[in-house]
Amino acid sequence: MTGAPRDGARLPPAAAPLRLWPPSFGAAIVDFDGTLAETWHLWREVDEVFFSSRGIPFDEDASATLATLGFAAGAQWCVERYHLRDEVADIVDEWNRLGAALYETRVRLRPGAEGYLRSLRSAGVPLALATTNDPHVLGAMRHVDVRSLFDEVVCGREVARGKDHPDIYLEAARRLGAEPAACAVFEDILPGVLSARRAGMRAVAVGCDDPRQPRTELQRAADAWVDGWEGLAEASRAR
Known part of the structure; x- marks a missing residue:
C-alpha cells in the first residue's frame, strides 16, 4: 500500500497538536520492525x-x-x-x-529509542509493543529485551487480522487499560498509521531506512512525523 488512501476523508479529524515530549498522551503503543529497529x-x-x-x-x-x-x-x-x-x-x-x-x-534498537521509551515510563506513560513479528523471533535477540522495555507485548498471532485493521492496537490498549483516544501509536507503515487513526488513536509516523517507505503519504496521514528517536531522547533528558 503505497498511495494515498481513497477513504482518507473518513479518518477522524485531527485533535489538538500531539506533543511527544512532554507527552500529551496517556499510553504509547509502539511497533518494532522499522520503527524501533532497522530490520x-x-x-x-x-x-x-x-x-x-x-x-x-x-x-x-x-x-x-x-x-x-x-x-x-x-x-x-x-x-x-x-x-x-x-x-x-x-x-x-x-x-x-x-x-x-x-x-x-x-538486531539492535535504533539510536535514542530505548532512552525515549524509558523516559515515557518514568513519566507514568504505560507502553505496549504491537508487532506482527513472532515471539520466537523476538525472544532470539541477544541485544534487545522487549519484555524489560514494555508493560505489554502483543504479537500478530494473538489477534485475528493484520495491521491493515486496528485489532492489534485495540488489543494493546485493552491490555494497558487505556481508552483508544488516550493512546499514541508509533508506526513506520501506512496501513498501521491509518488503522490507528480509524481506531480513534493518535498516530506518529516514524521514518526508517526502508526505501519502500511512503514518506509523503505517512506525513499526510499521521498526527506527527519523526525521522528517528534521537531528538526525542534528547528532549526527554532535558526535562
Missing part, C-alpha cells in the same frame, strides 16, 4: 530465501504485503497466491527459524 533488510533476506527455494522470482510488492499481514495470514496469502503445497504452519515455522537466526545477533 527490513533482514526480512528481505528471509523472503529472498523463501521465494528462491520454491523457484519463485523475488517480488518486492509481496515482501511489503507480508510485512503488514504477519506470519500466519502472510503464509496463507502465499499459499493462495502462489498455489503452494506447503502447510501454513510449516511456512510459519520456516520464517520463524530463518528470522530468529538473523535476529539473534544482528
Whole structure:
C-alpha cells in the first residue's frame, strides 16, 4: 500500500497538536520492525530465501504485503497466491527459524529509542509493543529485551487480522487499560498509521531506512512525523 488512501476523508479529524515530549498522551503503543529497529533488510533476506527455494522470482510488492499481514495470514496469502503445497504452519515455522537466526545477533534498537521509551515510563506513560513479528523471533535477540522495555507485548498471532485493521492496537490498549483516544501509536507503515487513526488513536509516523517507505503519504496521514528517536531522547533528558 503505497498511495494515498481513497477513504482518507473518513479518518477522524485531527485533535489538538500531539506533543511527544512532554507527552500529551496517556499510553504509547509502539511497533518494532522499522520503527524501533532497522530490520527490513533482514526480512528481505528471509523472503529472498523463501521465494528462491520454491523457484519463485523475488517480488518486492509481496515482501511489503507480508510485512503488514504477519506470519500466519502472510503464509496463507502465499499459499493462495502462489498455489503452494506447503502447510501454513510449516511456512510459519520456516520464517520463524530463518528470522530468529538473523535476529539473534544482528538486531539492535535504533539510536535514542530505548532512552525515549524509558523516559515515557518514568513519566507514568504505560507502553505496549504491537508487532506482527513472532515471539520466537523476538525472544532470539541477544541485544534487545522487549519484555524489560514494555508493560505489554502483543504479537500478530494473538489477534485475528493484520495491521491493515486496528485489532492489534485495540488489543494493546485493552491490555494497558487505556481508552483508544488516550493512546499514541508509533508506526513506520501506512496501513498501521491509518488503522490507528480509524481506531480513534493518535498516530506518529516514524521514518526508517526502508526505501519502500511512503514518506509523503505517512506525513499526510499521521498526527506527527519523526525521522528517528534521537531528538526525542534528547528532549526527554532535558526535562
